[in-house]
Amino acid sequence: MTKTFIATVVLQLAAEHRLSLSDSVDDHLSGLVRGAGHHGRTVTLRALLTHTSGLAEFTADTEGTVPVTPLQAVRIALTHPPADRGRFAYSNTNYVVLGVVVQQDTGHSYAIEAERRIVAPLRLTGTSFPAAPTALPDPHGRAYAADGDRCHRTRPARGRRGGRARDHPRRPGPLLRGAAGRRTASRAWAARDARPVPHTARTAWASIP
Structure with a gap:
């Protein structure tokens, strides 16, 4: 759900004309993305949102077990050549960069912006951004490897959103509405680039109450 929250914040900022989805990363973070052909x-920010940027998956190196800062995650990804730009390739690095864009443009971390714009208006009392990387409040989701060989309790990376199972919406509609019916992201923005993408992620997630 972290990516859903970041995407909603980015779409809000676009609707507020504080950024454009057609902006390049350099327009907001000059010099951040450099190296190995990148x-x-x-x-563009749109390419980050839609996983078509070509940025490599940094967790392929860390295996999701080593806490890293956003800048460290980007540097790890930039040691690998880009995938084919314009083609869907799931990569957590895309949303790491978007989180840094949010902080650069607002002066606040994406966690603070998500709390203010989404969590508080929707009264998601079981949702938080844990500072500690070792535990989540119960009940919470559990992660399973796609091949079924491994099962482990979810451990949030630094700054990732943690949520109790009851707060996870069964449909995305609630994220598009704020308090008193105010929309957190307009339908036009939310649907603008919506299109089906192939499921290529190596990890499948399931929530178990």
């Missing part, structure tokens, strides 16, 4: 001038 250049921030050629990567």
Whole structure:
């Protein structure tokens, strides 16, 4: 759900004309994306949102077991050449970069912006951004490897959103509405780039109450 929250915040900022989905990463974070054939001038925020940027998956190196800062995650990804730009390739690195864009443009971490814009208006009392990387409040989701060989309790990466199972909406509609019916992201923005994508993620997630 972290990506859903970040995407909602980015769409809000676009609707407020504080950024454009056509902006390049360099327009907001000059020099961040450089190396191994990558250049921030050629990567748009829309490409980050839709996993078509070509940025490599940093957790392929860390295996999700080593806490890293956002900048460290990006540096790890930039040691790998880009995938085919314009083609869907799931990568957590995309949303790490978007989180840094949110902080650069608002002066607040994406966690603070998500709390203010989404969590508080929707009264998601069981949702938080744990500072400690070792535990989540119960009940919470559990993670299973796609091949079924491994099962482990969810451990949030630094700054990731943690939520109790009852707060996870069965449908995305609640995220598009705020308090008193105010929309957290307009339908037009939310649907603008919506299209089905192939399921290629290596990890499948399931919530168990």
